[in-house]
Amino acid sequence: MLCIGFIIVCFTEARGQTVLPQRTLTVDEAAGIALEKNLGLRRSALETAGKKRAGERSWNSLLPSVNVSAGMSHPSSLTGAVSPAQNNWTPGLSLSASLSISTGVIENIKKARTDYEAGLLNHEAARQELELQVRKLFYQILLLQANKDLASQSLESARERYEESAALAKVGQASRLDELSARVDMENQRPQVRNAETLYANALDSFKAVLGIEQKTELLLQGSLESADGVSIGGDRRDVSPDESLEAAALRQGIKALEAQRKAAWHEAHIPALRVSWNANPLYNNDAWNDNGSFSISLGMNIDNFLSWSASRTQLDALDDSILSSQLQLAESVRNREDRVRQYERTISQTIETIEALALNVELAESTYKMYGDAYRQGAADYQSLRNAGDSLLQAQYQVQQEYYNLIAAVLDMDKELNRAFTF
Numbered sequence: 001m002l003c004i005g006f007i008i009v010c011f012t013e014a015r016g017q018t019v020l021p022q023r024t025l026t027v028d029e030a031a032g033i034a035l036e037k038n039l040g041l042r043r044s045a046l047e048t049a050g051k052k053r054a055g056e057r058s059w060n061s062l063l064p065s066v067n068v069s070a071g072m073s074h075p076s077s078l079t080g081a082v083s084p085a086q087n088n089w090t091p092g093l094s095l096s097a098s099l100s101i102s103t104g105v106i107e108n109i110k111k112a113r114t115d116y117e118a119g120l121l122n123h124e125a126a127r128q129e130l131e132l133q134v135r136k137l138f139y140q141i142l143l144l145q146a147n148k149d150l151a152s153q154s155l156e157s158a159r160e161r162y163e164e165s166a167a168l169a170k171v172g173q174a175s176r177l178d179e180l181s182a183r184v185d186m187e188n189q190r191p192q193v194r195n196a197e198t199l200y201a202n203a204l205d206s207f208k209a210v211l212g213i214e215q216k217t218e219l220l221l222q223g224s225l226e227s228a229d230g231v232s233i234g235g236d237r238r239d240v241s242p243d244e245s246l247e248a249a250a251l252r253q254g255i256k257a258l259e260a261q262r263k264a265a266w267h268e269a270h271i272p273a274l275r276v277s278w279n280a281n282p283l284y285n286n287d288a289w290n291d292n293g294s295f296s297i298s299l300g301m302n303i304d305n306f307l308s309w310s311a312s313r314t315q316l317d318a319l320d321d322s323i324l325s326s327q328l329q330l331a332e333s334v335r336n337r338e339d340r341v342r343q344y345e346r347t348i349s350q351t352i353e354t355i356e357a358l359a360l361n362v363e364l365a366e367s368t369y370k371m372y373g374d375a376y377r378q379g380a381a382d383y384q385s386l387r388n389a390g391d392s393l394l395q396a397q398y399q400v401q402q403e404y405y406n407l408i409a410a411v412l413d414m415d416k417e418l419n420r421a422f423t424f
Contacts, residue, residue, distance in 0.1 A: 022218040027138045027424060030211060030221075034134040037212040041130055044123045051119040054112050061108065064099035064276075095280040095293075102273035107264035114253070114260045121250040128246050132416050135424060137207055139408050142225050144200040146401040151196040154394050155189040161386065162186045164377065173379050185387060225404035227424065231352065231411060245337055245419050251330040255323060262319040269312035272301040337417055344414040351407040358400045365393040 025033075035041065070093050162182035168174035208215055244252070280293030304310050369389040376386045408424050415422045 021214075021216065022220065023213065024220040024222050025211075026222045027135055030138050030207075031131045031134050031422075033211045033213075034130055035127055038130055038210070041123075041126055044126050048116070048119040048123045051112075051116040054115070061105050064097045066097045067094070069094040091283075093280070093282045095282075096278065098275065098277035100273050100275045103267040103271045107260065107267050111257065111260035111264050114257045118250065118253040118257045121246065121253050125246040125250045128416060128419075131422065132412055134210065135412055135422055136409055137203075137210070138221060138223065139225060139405055139424065141200070141203050141207055141221060142223055143401055143405040144196070144203050145221070146225065147398060148193075148196040148200045150394055150398055150401075151189070151193045154390070155186070155193050157390055158182070158186040158189045161390070168377070173377075181387075225401055225408065228355075228404050228407045228411070231348070231407060231423070245333075245417055248330060248333050248337065251326060251333055255326045255330065258319060258323045258326060262316060262323065265312065265315055265319065269302070269310075269316070270306070272299050274299050341414065341417050344410050344417065347410045348407060348414070351403055351410060355400060355403045355407065358396060358403060361396045362393070362400055365389070365396045369393045 070091070072091055162179070162185070165174050165179045165182040169176055169179040204219060205215060208217065208219055213219060275298045276296075277298075278293070278295045280291055282291045282293075302312075307313065369386075369392070372386045372389040411423050
């Protein structure tokens with residue numbers, strides 16, 4: 001029994017000392033993992049690789065189509081028996097080759113290459129958008145962590161105020177009501193701490209899922225919202241960078257792909273196609289091979305393609321509509337980009353000023369809270385004033401963290417619009 005008890009104790013201690021795997025990530029490392037493992041991005045890469053393969057092999061439409069077959073034939077008759085001279089199996093071959101040449105074939109080759117170039121830009125735009133969202137989520141988790149820490153700090157301050165009020169009440173320097181109010185404040189802080197911890201844990205779990213990291217791994221984010229200190233937009237407002245955003249570049253390349261598709265469709269419908277064919281049918285008969293082959297060259301096209309209600313005309317009209325729609329979308333994207341850049345610049349400037357003002361508020365709130373604490377202990381201030389000062393301090397501290405996140409988010413959005421490396 002003694003040995004069994006010793007084993008149980010050791011097992012319990014071992015379970016209590018279980019150490020979860022731990023991993024520390026910077027924002028750049030997190031972005032790199034997401035770009036490597038994101039399933040949607042991998043699917044986009046697969047589609048782009050397929051377009052590349054199609055572009056590399058598009059020239060095969062210029063190769064002739066060749067068919068070869070071999071067989072045996074035997075005469076048969078419904079009216080009587082086959083003569084002994086014909087009652088045998090005759091081997092035969094069939095060879096054919098054909099090639100259709102038109103300007104539409106050449107245009108389809110160009111179209112395949114244009115499709116691949118458009119796919120590359122779309123894939124790169126998807127990579128950029130994913131990286132932007134991962135970086136924002138990284139700093140959002142840091143904001144939730146700061147909120148959690150501030151909530152814990154607030155609970156600790158409430159506990160200290162309660163213990164202080166209880167001690168003062170014992171010696172008659174504070175009322176019983178102050179002690180009870182301090183106790184209520186302390187208990188009210190506990191659900192807020194729990195809520196902040198839950199929000200932080202849920203966001204961290206979601207972040208692990210995005211990065212493909214096991215949930216049991218203890219993830220530590222190495223970074224700080226205060227890294228936004230010193231950020232500026234370089235003085236007066238700049239003109240928008242002449243380089244296009246990836247979104248606009250992808251739209252422009254998509255228009256080229258549609259134009260190439262329309263050009264190929266027009267050539268296929270309105271330009272005659274040259275067809276060259278050759279076939280041979282050698283048969284072995286009477287101890288000799290006989291060949292009744294042929295060679296032909298033809299030039300042809302469908303006349304109904306010139307009719308306004310034909311299928312080819314309908315296809316061309318639909319492509320014209322798609323091209324015009326994409327051009328309008330591109331013009332809207334370029335115009336909106338200029339507006340967004342100006343808005344981000346104003347947001348960055350305003351946020352920087354707000355942070356500077358809030359930082360001063362934090363210093364004033366800290367001094368005020370300390371002064372009320374000293375006055376409360378000396379009986380010169382009531383508990384309500386002390387609690388209000390503590391709440392003001394907590395709110396000022398959180399506002400600074402929130403504005404740091406807003407600044408980082410605006411700078412990241414600006415980086416995406418200007419198609420430059422992400423600052424954070």
